[in-house]
Amino acid sequence: MISLVTCTIIHRYKFKQAVNAVKFSPDGAYFAACCDDTVFIMTAPCTFTGEFRSFIMKRVYKKAHDDVTCLDWSSCSKILAVGSKDTTTRIYTVDYLDNINTYTLSGHTDKVVGIFFEKKSLDLISVSRNGQVCLWEASIDSDDLVVSEVQISLSKKRKIRKEEESEDEVNEKDVIEKDKEFEEPDDQEEDKVKREIAEYEEKRLTYAKLGRHYIGDAIRIADRKVKLTAVQYHKETKLLVTGFSNGIFFLHEMPDVNLIHTLSISEHRISSIAISSPGDWIAFGCPNIGQLLVWEWQSEQYVMKQQGHSLDMTCVAYSPDGLYLVTGGYDGKVKVWNTTNGFCFVTFSEHKSTVTSIVFSANKKFFVSSSLDGTVRCYDLTRYRNFRTLTSPSLVQFSCVAVDSSSELCAAGGQDVFEIFIWSIKFGKLLDVLGGHEAPVSCLSFSPTLASSRLASASWDKTVRLWNCIESGTDCETLRLTSDALQVAFRPDGEELAVSTLDGNITFFDATTCEQTASVEGRNDLGAGRADTDLITPEKMLKTKAFTTICYSADGSCVLGAGNSKHVCLYSVKESILIKKFVITQNRSIDAVNDFINRRLLTEFGNMALVEERGDLEGGDVNIRLPGVAQGDMADRRVKPEVRVHCVRFSPTGESFAVAATEGLMIYSQFAGIDGTFRPYRLEASSTPYAVKQLLKEGAWGSALTGAVQLNELAIIQECVETVPPTDINLTVSTLDDDYADRLLGSIARLLEDSRHLEHLLLWVKALVSGNKKKFPPSVLLALEKVLTVKYSQLSKICDFNKYTIKCIKSVGEIEVKPEMEPMDTDNESSGRGTFSDTD
Template sequence: MKFAYKFCNLFGTVYRKGNLLFTPDGNSVISPVGNRIAIYDLKNNKSSTLPVEGRFNYTTLDLSPNGCTLIAVNEEGEAHLISMVSQRIIHKYRFKRHVSCLRFSPDGKHFAACKDNSVFVFKAPGPHSGEFNPFIMERVFHGAFDEITCMDWSSDSRVLAVGSKDMSTKLYSLEKLANFKVYSLGSHTDCIVACFFEKGSLDLTTLSRNGQVCVWECSIDMDSLQPWEPPVKKKREETHSDSEDDIDTSKAEENHAVEEVAAAESTNSDKLFYRRLARHYLCDLMKEEREVKLTCAAYHKETHILITGFSNGSFLVHELPEVNHIHSLSISDQCISSIALNNTGDWVALGCVGLGQLLVWEWQSETYIMKQQGHFNNMTSFAYSSDGQYIVTGGEDGKVKLWNTSTGFCFVTFHEHTSSISGVQFSRNRKFIVSASRDGTVRAYDMMRYRNFRTFASPRPAQFACVAMDSTGEFVAAGGHDVFEIYLWSMKIGRLLEVLTGHEGPVVSVAFSPSPASTALASVSWDKTLKLWNAVESGSSHETVQLTADGLCVTYRPDGEEVAVATLDGQITFFDCKTSQQTGSIEGRNDLGSGRSDTDLITAKKSLQGKAFTSLCYTADGSCILAGGQSKNVCIYNVAEALLLKKFEITQNRSFDAVDDFINRRKMTEFGNMALVEEREEQEGGSVAISLPGVRSGDMAARAFKPEVRVYCLQFSPTGQEWAAATTEGLLIYSLDTSMVFDPFLLEQSITPDSVRKTLQEEDWPKALMMSIRLNEPDLIQQVVETTRPSDVEMTVRSLPRVYLERALKFVASSLESTCHIEFYLIWVQHLVTVYGSTFQANSREAQVTPILLTLQKNLTKKYEELAKICDFNKYTLQYLAKLGEMKSAMKVPEEMHIDSLTGADDG
């Protein structure tokens, strides 16, 4: 099995903190998600994540006007220059301090970054400057008395307005102007949140934290700004007289006086000053709530629409310069942290840090374009559907969410549970899902109507720590955390069938055998035992296997003949289900790795002795196993050889705890680690120490919250093309990267792309297909498949030897997802499955075609749903066209009969 997996996408987290952006076309939203950057395509309803990872969380972003260059700055002031074409980091620059604001100039030639009370202006890399890697600094402005909070460029990219916490807004000119100097605007009584220039003018609008809006009018036009020219020194007139008394100076003095008067008049007429036209108080619209603060704002200069967000979760829409109130909406009770407008000014993107919420609202029609929210706390468990098309996740916030793997969006959220989710499962027929929670209930949800149709509970209250469902979907089992029993329910009748007793500690993991003819059940507990049950046939009778340490996780091999158990001592042990004998063991503690937390008093090497794997998952063929736990590493082992094949590092984000093995000595003092002290604003209560001793999750209300990196759950997709890990960051998807790997099959020296195309021109379809499969180039195989005539597909398929069958079906199944030739590929699928159906059934385990058939089912289902939507939308149009065709055909029949009768009469 190939392990060329690379990071593909991030689910479960849509927004962390920072500013939101729209692409220049206005169809996509760019959102910082921790140390990654997500792009949500609103037109095609898809999400993607850039293959770029920072060392800390990104907080400040900006996109160049042409949409080709993105600059992202993280918490530590490290700026990354990212190409949106190649999606790679081109250059890095260290500001060494937090960057509060970053803006490209409208002409794209410069960008400005604000650090502390200074503004740094750089030449933007690209065709304007001719340079792509270095950041060339052009100007530095010092003038603010406190930290800068906002910034805006004028339309001609010559003047910069900068607002700061000193309650003033200062204007700087990029180049030296004759009639412009550094100008300062006051009149506010709180720190400046936003400032905006009008289009084609130097008129300005400033907003402060207490909701004040000041509209300023400039005395001169933008075209009146004249470049400064150095004074020309006049040469003294030469005379031929030997004495100075002969020189006439009266005429020269008169000319100089006239020039000074003219210069003074022109200076007074072109002198720049601002006049405040109006002051408005936006917080007066929220009379019921006091202490509401304005947190962010966005302005669309073409339509003069101003959007303001507040700390109570409300946002207002106004029209400038009269500040007419148009619309208001409350999206939550948490603070709105970022607002962005698209190029037309119709869509408003809103980000909420407290809930991890991202909304796109069309204010004119008052409808949601996108409404996404991740889990409020950590994601604890997830499961794939049988065809790999959907993922169900459960979190500590008590919510169960359904995600579409092709789009990356959550489309259903269930809120019935009142405590954290401990396990979720998909039924084999994909008709319902099951979730277990610490609230003492196991619930089943219908996938057709999206409702809770079954609720299972134990005879006495119990907190369920795990859940499992058999392959037929008829039985559901859940293990108790405080009551050491396993409960078995029937899904059809909704009743408790059996209570399995025998464990002497919390039951932390249960698993049903994946074999269709078996109802075997395996369970592990903290009492250092593995128990094998057959509850349906023999009730509570079981077989007990002693473990070396507390059991943490159990999983079955896909054929159901072996189980793997992860224990607290860092080992993975394998047992035969029939004989209960140990067949192998892997010592994985050293491979797991462990970082040193800020609160740890021991080294990372010492703390590694307390780490273990908490999640296991077999690959589709059962030859390898995926393991993860209390670490940032995910390991893949070969089961037969007990060897580590590959190790994946899920994150490099130093904003999480326990990522580094060593603590920076600069943070260590005689009083302890300075990282334990959090710097906060005065309005938030000043500096507060972080969590109490022994507290893992932290108190979000009063103390700092720096979560540790953990892998909570792992699972392979049924198609075998990807695997996912539920981590502290969210749900990370890793897929096979086939584009960068040359993997030929039975290759010979005579097989080249030119020879394949030559065979294709000779119309020898079977030979050309076999040669392209042996070369294993996707583009070449696609050319051969799509060149074959539909009438020759059956002959080509029947001429294929059996060894090429699996690869041909795999290519056709994967190509069906993106192709527009649906009927043509369905012809290939029909003949491949029809001709070799018996071979698949007889050698399914040997050929390992189950993941391929699941991929085929997933893509066929997707195409069916897409076509069904189109047909439902155009149902009446299709009926009209069909009826019109029947009428035309009915009209042709009498005409043909009339012509035949005339022809017969002439013949007679």
């Protein structure tokens, strides 16, 4: 149970088994969960009462002969239909009912994939994996269900009745006399009993099969391996959507099972289907390629089409304004994401191998990617094309890439050839080849300052070399390290250098004097994480951990580090201490998430995860899994990826950072969601929300704004900013200190995202930027630029729409009305017809 207000887990229930399906009842009073062959029905807490047992077990059913796959509630929330792998559908009840206990429907020849109740009815639709659709008609309606007065099972009722009959003392003589009197039964009583039995049978819930239909016969005849993998039913429009393992989906109208539409969206398995509430949009999910599609079936067009990387992401880079993210993966694709809505809008597939590194240019016009296919490609963000391809004289696998601050030079390091290649981006010409490293070049970084063209290169030869690419050519300064260098990064001001080494340390150097200034030992912070197949202890595994990716924060005060672990560590550079450790996942289906091996896998023979599973076939042969064999391989192949963080990057705005990990692309934001954390800034005893409101009533704008910034509550700052009259904004800003002005400008940038008072807030921005002689931090200005860019794009669309609409209305008004179509009364006011002039 998760609170959406505080975004925290209030209560959890451990089934100790995999949950196959879970669903709320329509009235919200209960929810059902399926684990293996068991169905649990629990009460759903409407509000958090503070009780220790928030989930109270209502009923438990364990009558299926195999795993339960799907379930559905009736509209009355009294009956639950459950489909299983044993090809049967069972009807369970929440409360004990007089006219039904448990009912079983059998008619499929494969496992049941979907089961659905009709709207306001007990009729059923069941769909199996081989494409069979069975229609079931209920004998009664949901209103005819009778809840038992005493909530006990039928077996207990029979037992009680037998005990009552045995306790009754019956006089034998009275019985004999009554038998003599009623030797011949009365016909009326027999009819009465028969009527009662007939009425009871009429009120009892039974199902009759109306028909069986087959979906996708033509597909299965062509390929017998094609299976129905996903199904969804829209009860209002009676629309049945089925998806298959070859990427084809069908739309059928029920209950006649009339085919409406067929389409192939990919060549991979459709795992999940969802239908919007009106029933006009259908969403499909394909996990193998990370694809999400939204299809408008009436107009037969795509509403949205998103596809992530089919394999893990290897690198990520922010645009200088923080509006876009670019990712590269093992699949050789480069994708551009919008950080505002989280959608990918451009995909480049020019690379033929793994993308190893991506970096943005400082002018925000293009970005550069390197790959193991021996090419470095430049992509234009204006026309979305690969406008430059940089190659070396001989084939080299490039492991890293960097672009200088002037966006004119590009450098790439080799993985198999230990050299650094420098090109001119404008002309695409190879300018120089820097040699000197004795091992693969792991990372490159140019100095971010415009006045310098210094290039730092980290290598596995335990050195970091600083090159002056333009001034001195191949001359360099060498920094000797105690272990292999994995990553190198310049501080945003270019005065400091951070180096991550294989021994788990992050070392900081002065970029001018090349002297060591600080060091962080972070091996213990990463954590061990034990995989199922590890033969060594976590203590020994911890010695192999290191930061494979690091980056500075926007202001340069902190550094992020991550590696082959589930943790992302944030360190303070000045104090060299750990500030916070982020856990990227708790997904137990990924390897090395737990610190210890599951005790269930440990037997007297050792770790069962290391034992190869083989199935005995007829004739005593053993089925051995062969590498690369798909046809005829009956083994169950399960790939369990290991948790690791491939790349971390801080946003230039300083508000968020991105993590490319096994779970995908994750963005951690400072102001995401509902944040109830109180973070004051230079708080004083007199700074309270009540005092700020009193100062606003008195017209003391400067004091009220200072108190609001000290409280650091966005709602209070918004109230102060919107209360100050436009004529007093410049005077109020002039009374603020420089630190308060920085924080106020950042808060206004956040307010611009959702506020309607655009002009009023822009007056504040103008007053702060033009009236303050102090230079604002680049991160604050970049955050403001990002918001204004989004606002400009939104307003430009609205203005263009209004402009063309006005032109259309004006052109229609200027059309001359033909004489035969004019009414008898030509007066515009009396006829209700007006004309448009140029001034209109």
